[in-house]
Amino acid sequence: MPTSETTGAATLEARLPAGRVLTAQASLAGYLHDEGEWAVYGDPRAVVRPESTQEVAEVVRWCAETGTPLVARGAGTGLSGAANAIEGCVVVSFERMNAVLEVNAAERWARVQPGVVNDDLRAQVAQHGLWYPPDPASSPWSTIGGNVATNAGGMCGVKYGVTRDYVLELEVVTGTGEITRLGTRTAKGVAGYNLVGLIVGSEGTLAVVTEVVVRLRPLPPAPITVAGMFDSLVDAGRAVALVAESGISPSALELVDRHCLKAVDDWKHMGLSTDANAVLIGRTDARGEQGEFEAAELARCFEEAGASVAAVSADEQESEALYAARRLAYPALERLGPVLTEDVCVPRAKVPDVLARIEQIAAAHDVLIANIAHAGDGNLHPLIITEPGDEAAKARAHAAFTEIIDAALAAGGTVSGEHGVGTLKLDGLAKELPPASLALHHAVKHALDPHGILNPGRAIPPLP
Structure with missing residues (x-):
């Protein structure tokens, strides 16, 4: 029956x-x-x-x-x-809605379906001499629709911003099943509320995105890479703060610690050195003398913060290997056991303090925390690794997860820089949002999804 x-x-x-x-x-x-x-x-x-x-x-x-x-x-x-x-x-x-529908090279935009993979879009627009900057570490697999849902950032975010900065127009289905378009493809447009900005980052709770028009930029020149090796995570954090103070605009500033480098090298056998406790990978794509100046400034900041080595890479293969290692860090660590991933974002001046606090939290809860970060914009990704099936370690990992969120909020930061809230960070967001702001979130949700069917229980905590 x-x-x-x-x-x-x-x-x-x-x-x-x-x-x-x-x-x-x-x-x-x-x-x-x-x-x-x-x-x-x-x-x-x-x-x-x-x-x-x-x-x-x-x-x-x-x-x-x-x-x-x-x-x-x-x-x-x-x-x-x-x-x-x-x-x-x-x-x-959206696996079957995966087409790049149109590329307008003159106006520098592309119209795509949500199932298009980030790197596939990049490859297609590169044929027109154009570039889609948001580049989460998952770009070989993640889709534009998912990037829109979480307002994904990535390694270029420090200079070029995040997904919201590149979404011009959306086609969406509302919570009542109505199809509509939001935004405009024109270079400027301030008519009406910024509903595109509202939908981007809403994690599928306000509308279902069925088409995206993204802004494109000209392809940047080949970058200059500066690598800094540090004996301590906190010294690397100080270098991040110094780069922020210097006023330069690196195209990337990524942190990878020894645990991550070892996990990647054990997996991919890339010949990576794991002598340093932390590595900063700085890049500049500025042209000519400005690029040389920014590379020299990165090296200066690294040295002033205590780097044992700080050098402009003369070996393109070596610099690409370091950058690839940063992208491979998360899947490499997954091979070691369950990984509970943080995504806090803090003011860049507070990066060294919060990194120090993360080390204290790891020691206090007897958990292994590996660290990667989009350090240039203060977006930290402590990765809490446990043994499979170890329930006591799992409980300690959750306690550490909560304390890291508390440390970020105490530093004036936020619970998520790019991964979204989902279900894992609802308690943290409840601490972050003032009561009036939380009420506004629920009012918007009810207005756009009156039946409460779109991804309920995610992205915003319940009202008290």
Whole structure:
């Protein structure tokens, strides 16, 4: 006898072309959760793989009519649980809406579907001499829709900003199933509220994004890389503060500690040195004399902060290996055991203090914390690593996770610089937001999603 769940899924299937809806348990397994370690998830009623905006709207309308939660999903590379299935929900996967629809080289924008992989977009626009700057470490796998959902940043964020700075226009399906467009492709436009900025970073809780128009820039010149080796994490943090004070604009300033370098080298055998406790990788893509000046300033700041080595790399292969190691750090550490990933962002002047506090927290809770960071904009990613199946270590990791958030907030920072809140940081955001601000968040949510079906329980904490 059919259950209410299967009957409901059948009525959804009847409203869509054949093959769009998955209900078999084995077919759903790959859509249950993202990469956020220990973030809660449930069993979906169905997974839908739409091929058009109209099909997405049909799913949203069905969910509104039946009171079924809807979770939009990109590649599942998120680290906060925002894309995790909710019990009895419909997961909408954008894997089939993955086309670059148009590139306008004259106006410097591209129109894409949400399932387009970040690096694939970059490769296509590079053929026109153009560049899409936001570059999360997951760029070989993460999608533009997911980047929009979390307002992803990346290694170039210190100079070029984050996803919100590059989204000109969105096509969305509202919580009532209506299709509309937000924003403008013109170089300037201030008519009406900035609804594009509101949707970017909302983690699928306010609307379902079905098309994105992104701003492009000319391809930058090849960068100059400056590497600094430090005996202590705190000294590397001091170098970050000095770079901020110097007034230069590096195109990247990344921190990788010894644990990360060793994990990458053990995995990929890249010949990386692990003699230093922390490495800063600075880059400048300024041209000519300005580039030479900025590279010299990076080296000066590194030396003044106590770097044992601070040098402009004359070996392009070596500098690319260091940069690649930064991108590979998270998947390399995942091989060691479950990784609980932080994403706090603090004022750059506070980076050394917060790094010192992270070391204290690791010692106090007897947990291994490896550190990577988009150090140039104060976005720290302490990675708490535990042994598989060690429940006591898991409890200590969660305690450390909470204390790191508290340390960031005490330093004037925020709980998330780019990964989003999801479910893992709801308690932290409740501490960060004043009561009136939290009430505004809920008012906006109700206005755009009156049925409460869009990714409920994520991104904003409940009202007290």
